[in-house]
Amino acid sequence: xxxxxxxxxxxYTVRMLCQTEPELAETxxxxxxxxYQSVQVSGIGTYDPARVKALCDALNLVIPVxxxxxxxxxxxxxxxxxxxxxMGTKHVGIGSMPxxxxxxxxxxxxxxxxxxxxxxxxxxxGMMLHYHNHHFEMARYDGKTLLTYMAEQAPADLLGFILDTxxxxxxxxxxxxxxxxxxxxxxxxxxxxxxxRKKDQIMTPVLSxxxxxxxxxxxxxxxxxxxxxxxxxxxxxxxIDCLAESYQNLSQLGLR
Numbered sequence: 001x002x003x004x005x006x007x008x009x010x011x012y013t014v015r016m017l018c019q020t021e022p023e024l025a026e027t028x029x030x031x032x033x034x035x036y037q038s039v040q041v042s043g044i045g046t047y048d049p050a051r052v053k054a055l056c057d058a059l060n061l062v063i064p065v066x067x068x069x070x071x072x073x074x075x076x077x078x079x080x081x082x083x084x085x086x087m088g089t090k091h092v093g094i095g096s097m098p099x100x101x102x103x104x105x106x107x108x109x110x111x112x113x114x115x116x117x118x119x120x121x122x123x124x125x126g127m128m129l130h131y132h133n134h135h136f137e138m139a140r141y142d143g144k145t146l147l148t149y150m151a152e153q154a155p156a157d158l159l160g161f162i163l164d165t166x167x168x169x170x171x172x173x174x175x176x177x178x179x180x181x182x183x184x185x186x187x188x189x190x191x192x193x194x195x196x197r198k199k200d201q202i203m204t205p206v207l208s209x210x211x212x213x214x215x216x217x218x219x220x221x222x223x224x225x226x227x228x229x230x231x232x233x234x235x236x237x238x239x240i241d242c243l244a245e246s247y248q249n250l251s252q253l254g255l256r
C-alpha cells in the first residue's frame with residue numbers, strides 16, 4: 001500500500017463534540033491520540049481559523065481540506081482564501097450542490113456557472129475547489145451520471161472531487177471504478193463503509209462492513225489520492241470510537 005496516502009479524520013463525524021472551543025480542543029486531542037495526523041474542518045460551526053490552526057499545531061495535526069458553506073465560497077471568496085491561508089489549507093470542499101439547483105444536467109450547468117468564477121480565484125491563490133458527492137449525483141441522463149456531467153463541463157484545473165465511497169455505493173456505482181475514472185482529480189477521498197442491519201443500509205467503520213476496500217484502496221493509489229479522510233455521518237455508538245476503529249483497521253494495512 002502506498003504510504004504516501006495519509007489518513008485523516010473528517011471532523012463532521014464528531015461535529016456535535018466540536019461546537020465550542022473547549023470541546024474542539026478536547027476532541028482534537030482524542031483524534032491525535034488515536035494516531036491521526038490530519039483533520040478536515042467541517043461541521044464545527046462558526047470558528048476563528050487562527051484558533052483552529054493553533055489548536056491543531058499544538059497536536060501536530062495538519063488541515064489539508066475543509067468543507068466550506070457554498071454561499072461563502074461564491075459570495076465571500078476573498079475571505080475564504082484568507083481563512084484557508086491562515087490554516088495552511090489548499091483544498092476547499094463543497095459538501096453538496098445547494099438545493100435550489102435542479103438535479104438534472106441543466107441544474108449542474110447553472111451550478112458550475114455560479115461557482116467556477118470562485119474556483120478561478122481559488123486557483124490563483126494556489127488552492128483548489130472540490131465537489132463532494134452523495135448518492136443523488138448518480139442519477140443518469142442519457143446514460144451519464146450527473147457527476148460525470150459535472151466532471152466533463154468543469155475544467156480539471158478548476159474543479160476536483162472529494163469522492164465518497166459509501167455514497168458512490170449507495171448510488172449503485174462501483175466506487176473503485178469511479179475513483180479510477182477520476183484519476184488526477186481526487187487528491188482527497190472520503191472513506192466510509194456500508195453494512196446491512198436487517199433491511200437497512202448503515203454507515204460503519206472502514207473495513208467492518210461489506211464494501212470491497214481492497215480494490216477501493218488500490219484505486220485510490222492509482223488515481224493519485226493523497227488524503228484518505230475517514231468520515232461517518234452517523235455512528236452506532238461513540239463517533240470517536242468509530243474513528244478509532246477505522247484508523248486501527250487501516251493502520252494494519254500500513255496506512256497512517
